[in-house]
Amino acid sequence: MQIAFAASEATPFAKTGGLADVVGALPRELVKLGHQVTVFLPFYARARRFIQGDPKYAIGSLTIPFRYYNRFAGVVDAGLREGVQHYFIDCPELFDRKDLYGPGGAEYTDNAERFGLFCRAVVEATKQLGVPSVFHVHDWQAALIPAYLKTVYAADPDLRSASTVLTIHNAAYQGAFPPNTTEQLLFPWDVFTMDKMEQYDRFNFLKGGIVFSDVLTTVSKKYAEEIQTPEFGEQLDGALLKRAADLRGILNGVDYALWDPAIDGHLAAHYTPKDLEGKRACRADLLHAFGLENVAETTPVIGIVSRFARQKGFDILAEITEEIADRDVALVALGTHDPYYENLFRAWAFRHPANIAVQIRYDEALAHKVEAGSDMFLMPSRYEPCGLNQIYSLKYGTVPIVRATGGLEDTIEEWDARKGTGTGFKFAGYDPMDLLAEIDRALEAFQNRKAWERLMRNGMARDHSWRGPAKEYVRVYEEAARRK
Numbered sequence: 001m002q003i004a005f006a007a008s009e010a011t012p013f014a015k016t017g018g019l020a021d022v023v024g025a026l027p028r029e030l031v032k033l034g035h036q037v038t039v040f041l042p043f044y045a046r047a048r049r050f051i052q053g054d055p056k057y058a059i060g061s062l063t064i065p066f067r068y069y070n071r072f073a074g075v076v077d078a079g080l081r082e083g084v085q086h087y088f089i090d091c092p093e094l095f096d097r098k099d100l101y102g103p104g105g106a107e108y109t110d111n112a113e114r115f116g117l118f119c120r121a122v123v124e125a126t127k128q129l130g131v132p133s134v135f136h137v138h139d140w141q142a143a144l145i146p147a148y149l150k151t152v153y154a155a156d157p158d159l160r161s162a163s164t165v166l167t168i169h170n171a172a173y174q175g176a177f178p179p180n181t182t183e184q185l186l187f188p189w190d191v192f193t194m195d196k197m198e199q200y201d202r203f204n205f206l207k208g209g210i211v212f213s214d215v216l217t218t219v220s221k222k223y224a225e226e227i228q229t230p231e232f233g234e235q236l237d238g239a240l241l242k243r244a245a246d247l248r249g250i251l252n253g254v255d256y257a258l259w260d261p262a263i264d265g266h267l268a269a270h271y272t273p274k275d276l277e278g279k280r281a282c283r284a285d286l287l288h289a290f291g292l293e294n295v296a297e298t299t300p301v302i303g304i305v306s307r308f309a310r311q312k313g314f315d316i317l318a319e320i321t322e323e324i325a326d327r328d329v330a331l332v333a334l335g336t337h338d339p340y341y342e343n344l345f346r347a348w349a350f351r352h353p354a355n356i357a358v359q360i361r362y363d364e365a366l367a368h369k370v371e372a373g374s375d376m377f378l379m380p381s382r383y384e385p386c387g388l389n390q391i392y393s394l395k396y397g398t399v400p401i402v403r404a405t406g407g408l409e410d411t412i413e414e415w416d417a418r419k420g421t422g423t424g425f426k427f428a429g430y431d432p433m434d435l436l437a438e439i440d441r442a443l444e445a446f447q448n449r450k451a452w453e454r455l456m457r458n459g460m461a462r463d464h465s466w467r468g469p470a471k472e473y474v475r476v477y478e479e480a481a482r483r484k
């Protein structure tokens, strides 16, 4: 099958979150299963670094019309990487910028035009490079592709056989813009209705994808249920409920070539379920990196790696910072994004320099060190479509403490000390006291070294490689193709 991915992020070219990990890894796995995959990305400033010499153009100039003018986009042939063909949509005035979406968590004011152009350019590019059986589009930035195909391009004979799959990685990010975006992006005004792309008087990219894609997926079964409810649907629950029969939950896999303590190049030492010894050196290395060298060997270390955003649940953590700091525990946090949460962690570390430490930045190598060097990993998320760090943690023998929502619910099984089963600690209520009680359960379990190692190994034995999920996606592509 021929599959074209369109997304705003993919490792190693451009990443702000889990989306990039998925678009970086899933195509390779599909190639291993015998499919042909191309990946389209915007040609951001940071993606340029991956092109040696002058870019090679597969298409010199596509004309992308707007209401009062045309823009022109080239298509850079970024070549084959592990069997996956990559193309970059090149429109320097829109994409050759420092950030993907805007400076410091803010949005560029022309994001509708940027990603509107991206979507249309991908469609136009495939007309010259080969129309796929399936367009697999990701999140709001690529969600106009199904909408264009079913409206503006509906009569195009070249595109008639192409089906579409939208994956929602996070329903809270929707790409909602003023009504006249409809006209600016040359959609007919009849899409600007409640049953199509209008959402509370905004032109909503994600809703366009939800309404017009053949099949929808999201990144865990639990989140697929949750987004059909008002609590998690971010006001799109109605539109999603209407498509319930076409909505699937497929858990993200993990790229174990990058995330495996037996081979991870970022670590001070390697270890495996059979021989855990190396984890001690990783722990010492981590404490050194955070300036917490004086933490006793017997004191458990809790790690956090996170986009500091409201989603991630630090509001309930904020209410129990003093209780945690008073316990026999060290906590290291790596994260950036929202200044409010950055300052919350800074202030907490400032008050308790002996056992709380934070680094405010994006640091791939340090993220690996936190996964390997911590004893526990904390994700108290308000909601979590899939979550990757808890799955990495399992592999690293770092026991997750999570809130039972979305992918956290689907991937972590509560530890049962009597039976010796389970992989972590899970609490239900979005409540500081529930969180504290769960942390206390974990700290208590940590006292029994033998049982704790059993718990570590339970997690390390779980297989979250991409093989299983990739096969599920193939079934979804086949289903989408049958709909045509």
Ligand code: ADP
Residues within 6 Å of the ligand: 016, 017, 018, 019, 021, 305, 306, 307, 334, 335, 336, 361, 362, 363, 364, 367, 386, 387, 388, 389
């Ligand atoms: P989300 O996509 O909502 O941010 P995920 O858990 O799905 O959350 O994916 C987050 C990804 O980003 C993981 O690969 C994680 O390691 C990485 N990450 C997040 N913050 C940082 C940071 N400050 N430094 C390095 N990596 C980070």
